[in-house]
Amino acid sequence: MWLFILASIFWAVSCEDQSEKTLPTCKHIDAYKDLKGWLNYEQKDCNHTTVEEELSRDEKILYDFGLKSFAFDVMTSDRMGPARKIGYQAHELCKKQNWDAKFSVSIVIVHHNEALSVLLRMLIGLFENTPAELLKEIIVYDDASEGEHRLDKYLEEFKQIKGYDKLKIFRNPERQGLIRAKVLASREASGEILVFLDSHCEVAENWLPPLLQPIKENPKTVTVPVADLINPAHFEYSKSMIARSGFDWSLSFKWDYVPWDHFDVEENNYKPIESPGMPGGLMAVRADFFKELGEYDTGLEIWGGENVELSLKTWMCGGRVLVIPCSRVGHVFRMRRPYNSKSKVAGGATQLYNSVRVAKVWLDEESLNKFFKARPRAKNIDVGDLSERLKIKETLKCKDMAWYIENVYPALKPKVRDEL
Ligand SMILES: *[C@@H]1O[C@H](CO)[C@@H](O)[C@H](O)[C@H]1NC(C)=O
Ligand SMILES: [Mn+2]
Numbered sequence: 001m002w003l004f005i006l007a008s009i010f011w012a013v014s015c016e017d018q019s020e021k022t023l024p025t026c027k028h029i030d031a032y033k034d035l036k037g038w039l040n041y042e043q044k045d046c047n048h049t050t051v052e053e054e055l056s057r058d059e060k061i062l063y064d065f066g067l068k069s070f071a072f073d074v075m076t077s078d079r080m081g082p083a084r085k086i087g088y089q090a091h092e093l094c095k096k097q098n099w100d101a102k103f104s105v106s107i108v109i110v111h112h113n114e115a116l117s118v119l120l121r122m123l124i125g126l127f128e129n130t131p132a133e134l135l136k137e138i139i140v141y142d143d144a145s146e147g148e149h150r151l152d153k154y155l156e157e158f159k160q161i162k163g164y165d166k167l168k169i170f171r172n173p174e175r176q177g178l179i180r181a182k183v184l185a186s187r188e189a190s191g192e193i194l195v196f197l198d199s200h201c202e203v204a205e206n207w208l209p210p211l212l213q214p215i216k217e218n219p220k221t222v223t224v225p226v227a228d229l230i231n232p233a234h235f236e237y238s239k240s241m242i243a244r245s246g247f248d249w250s251l252s253f254k255w256d257y258v259p260w261d262h263f264d265v266e267e268n269n270y271k272p273i274e275s276p277g278m279p280g281g282l283m284a285v286r287a288d289f290f291k292e293l294g295e296y297d298t299g300l301e302i303w304g305g306e307n308v309e310l311s312l313k314t315w316m317c318g319g320r321v322l323v324i325p326c327s328r329v330g331h332v333f334r335m336r337r338p339y340n341s342k343s344k345v346a347g348g349a350t351q352l353y354n355s356v357r358v359a360k361v362w363l364d365e366e367s368l369n370k371f372f373k374a375r376p377r378a379k380n381i382d383v384g385d386l387s388e389r390l391k392i393k394e395t396l397k398c399k400d401m402a403w404y405i406e407n408v409y410p411a412l413k414p415k416v417r418d419e420l
Helices: 002-020 035-039 057-070 074-080 092-096 116-129 152-162 177-187 209-217 260-264 287-292 306-316 350-362 365-374 376-380 387-395 401-407
Strands: 105-111 135-143 167-172 193-197 201-203 221-230 243-247 253-257 283-286 320-332
Touching: 035 116, 035 152, 057 074, 074 116, 105 116, 105 177, 116 135, 116 152, 116 201, 135 177, 152 167, 167 177, 177 193, 177 306, 193 209, 193 287, 209 221, 209 283, 209 320, 221 306, 243 306, 243 320, 283 287, 306 320, 306 350, 306 387, 306 401, 350 365, 350 376, 350 387, 365 376, 365 401
Parallel strands: 105 135, 105 193, 135 167, 221 320
Antiparallel strands: 193 283, 201 320, 221 283, 243 253
């Protein structure tokens, strides 16, 4: 009896203890200064979220440097340590599907001024969550990172320490911009499948096989995982709503959320969803199909428009773009794009410049007029020679924009009111 009472008191006290105790802030190891120490750091029973008031002077400098350079909190990322378990994030029914596609896969990651701890945790997560028999290599391609953002030395040391033979490190000393750098990086790859990922992602369990399955069924398929949210301030992982990708007549990207009731039908929770577009940061494609389509247009500058280009030509030239609910990849949605475009075209408006190139190749006259109406500045922009790009369309006997609108993206059709 006494024992019981004693035990109850103990239990009550320890319970109260749990609910009131706030976890201590995790130790901060600066990966740039002590790479080995950071890699051996096991975060346990501590809170990785930065409390700004508690930062020492040096830590505050690093914190501000992070916000300014990366548009996320690098202190929190450092504190999170090298290996966090994202776990299984897809619907339970995804576990029952047959994922038997076998390909050799090259993962291609282009980075420019990326935070070290973010990129290393991503790589460790990839090696842990990608079946070794599918993984040919991970290509990490530095698009001319500057000054203290150069990571080649750290990456080489990281590769040695971890024994990651499949990690291939490249650096281009001249800034190419994300789009050309992706093309150059993909040309270094030797796998049958290219998987492009932004340099600030963390993959969930079983992220890869569901991306490969539809490509096995139809080689002219581009697959896109669901981009889950990694918060730029506290780095918590949360699931995002499943969305198709599209664009408007200014050729600006937009999400088209899939209504909840779509998932009331059981099989829709694991079935791929056709999408008119793609976000561009995360996707998988056969290397030979990507080459056949003319890769990305290397005349595109720095950032923007390449996702629209690839979406249009994939659909028009006999392929399809699918969103894969069973594949989950966390992506840090940064507070802003942290770098300047440094491009001379169109006064630095590279997204506009790129859109004109894409529009003049892939849109028909009627659609082109709508584009120019949406972006009047576009009319006077000289985008140079397009003959190589136009040739792709001809050689592959691609369908036209009217077909695409009718069959793939009817939401672009004029509403009756527009016609009046
Ligand atoms: C971690 O700390 C942050 C900031 O003080 C707080 O908002 C959050 O609730 C804490 N989380 C846990 C699990 O203690
Ligand atoms: Mn990104």
